[in-house]
Amino acid sequence: MKISEKVKNFKLFILSKNDSVFFEKGDTLFANYTTNSIADKEWQQLKKFESQFEKLHDNFDTEQYLLKTKGYIKDSLQILLVKLISIKKLDDKKLLDKDIKEHTEYYVNLLDELKSSEIDPSLFLYLENKLSLLSREKTSKKYTISLVLNGLTVIAIIILVILFARSRKSSPKTTTTPLSKQESTIKELIISGKSNKEIANELFISISTVKTHISNIYSKLNISNRKELVVKK
Template sequence: MRNTIYLFILLLSACFNANGQENVSGYLHLENSENWEEKVNLSKVQLNGTANGYTYIPIASSSISKEGYFSFDQKWFDNKDQIYRIHVNPIKSISRRTGVAKNSKLFILSKKDSIYFEKGTSLFDSYTTNNKAHKEWQQLKKFESKFESLHDDFDTEKYLLRTKGYAKDSLQILLVKLISIKKLDDKKLLEKDIKENTAYYTSLLKELKSSEIDPALFLYLENKLSLVYKENTDEKYSISILLNGIACLIIIALVFLIFKRRRNSQNNNLVSLSKQENTIKELIISGKSNKEIANELFISINTVKTHISNIYSKLHISSRKELINK
């Protein structure tokens, strides 16, 4: 009977462990443990456009055993890859002291993966994981670390070129690509790169939207793209207004030149009339007939007609009425 009870207890324990599989577990190395809270906190991480680049959403906490052990089971994690953070808070009385050890760790995990922290020389120092996205993220960090010591000699163009080249050629997981882009945003380089490579980021955003990645993770990128689109549209509108204004000024100038040329042409035509032709022109305007003009100037009617024909030709008219109106 007693053996049966023990066997029943073991079966229950096995079932419990199967249902409560620990996705995150391990040990902490806490020097001066009295200075730290006795629990580990778990948060889901969202990327954003703020100064620190992350928003933390608390989801659970785990007590730390006397041996330093903690764990979180799979109920706290999503079926797809997400970014998470675990951290230990210092006690308030020492929270402002300098030199406090790094007390948090960011990692990528899904419900089907696990991460195990070994007891190292500092908090969350040594760990193993089977999550492919997190392993790729670690490779990205190693690549980015090459630029961390550049300081004043930091070449933004070279960094953009090499980082984007690495993201396109070496990174296979969309979530990690998104994290690499967030790094550009943290360095105030993302907007510049979007303006220079809008098609690339538009295509990437389309790919992100069709993936299983939580939209909250790439909302900052979508907002940044919208901002650049708006700036480009405003810039094109301003240029269009400027070009239209210049075109209007050119048209006005051309009209003025044409009017001036016609006026000069008319003046030239008037000047080109001979003295006799001007006299006949004035007599015509005063209402004289050809016969009256011939009698007054003591010339033949045919001569008057010849002069009138020359006047019409020079002034580009064909009748007395046009002459009077002109």
């Protein structure tokens, strides 16, 4: 038998140490066999499902393929190893990254299941790396968005401060109510050092009237005592 013929005559199986496979006589090698391996049976069904897409080339609809494949994986596959094989097919077709971004939670949960199983971690390391990369990208994106929002907040605060300062600067200053003639006279007498009694005698008014005028003077000039009046003269 030629080497090329030997290479063609092979078939892969998924068997555990407790599984068995029995081959029946036939014209083609490995054509007829029976096995008690649930994983192998599920894998063979997966290959039949995928065979319907093998002849699609020019009219290959990736969205439809993803939709059908994901639906088949979720609804028909129970064995983790077979799920992993089907996902590797998506990766081979350069479709896994897109699907991970759209259905991140599904793949995170699947990875947790794989880590809890007895499957060799090296078989799903590629999936773990892809999820890790996606997580870093999302974190980086959130950080960038946070920086932008913080920057916009600072700019908004600066603009508000500038507008507030301009509004205060442009607003008309509060005009001081002018002193009456009598109040101006009393003010000058206070500055000259006169007491309330001396002012009352000089202007021929009562001390209480002097006090009322002084109170009005303080209020109009926004002061509270004689010292401030002398300083502000």
